[in-house]
Amino acid sequence: PAVGALLEDAGRAESDGQYDRAAMLLERALRIQPRNPEVLQRMAEVQLSTGDYEQALNFAVRSYDVGPRVGEICSRNWRTIGVSRENLGDSSGSREALQRARTCMVTKPQGM
Numbered sequence: 001p002a003v004g005a006l007l008e009d010a011g012r013a014e015s016d017g018q019y020d021r022a023a024m025l026l027e028r029a030l031r032i033q034p035r036n037p038e039v040l041q042r043m044a045e046v047q048l049s050t051g052d053y054e055q056a057l058n059f060a061v062r063s064y065d066v067g068p069r070v071g072e073i074c075s076r077n078w079r080t081i082g083v084s085r086e087n088l089g090d091s092s093g094s095r096e097a098l099q100r101a102r103t104c105m106v107t108k109p110q111g112m
Contacts, residue, residue, distance in 0.1 A: 003029045003036065014046060022046045037067025037077075044080045057084035074104035 010025040026043045033039060044059035060080040067073050078101035086094035 003033050003039065006032075007039065007042065010042060010046075014042075014049070019046050019050045023050075035066045037063045037073050040066070041073055041076050041080070044084075045076070048080055048083060051087075053084040053087040056080055057088070060084065070104055072104075075101045077101075078104060 006025050006029040010022040010029070013019075013022040013025060023043065023046050026039055026046060029036070029039045030043065040059050040063035044056045044063060047053075047056035047059060057080075060077045064074065064077040064081075067077065078097045082094045082097035082101065085091075085097055
């Protein structure tokens with residue numbers, strides 16, 4: 001419950017453009033659950049918003065490493081990695097990451 005409340009507060013802070021506050025709240029959440037892929041990805045997105053592309057990349061990679069290989073978080077991981085790499089001057093790495101983001105969105109087989 002504590003992590004959920006911290007995520008909500010961080011979301012409000014981020015929406016208000018208070019990225020330092022959002023990062024502080026997410027750091028607290030990470031002290032409670034250091035391997036939570038949602039918290040790691042949210043921190044990556046906050047770092048992306050502040051222009052700290054190296055940190056955004058690091059948090060997104062950590063989130064992917066501990067998170068699911070399909071679905072929304074996976075796709076957000078790779079999109080964040082792609083934007084970070086592009087801003088760090090790695091255009092080919094960015095294209096590869098954005099391609100991988102698409103593979104995260106798996107649909108169920110037809111006829112089910």
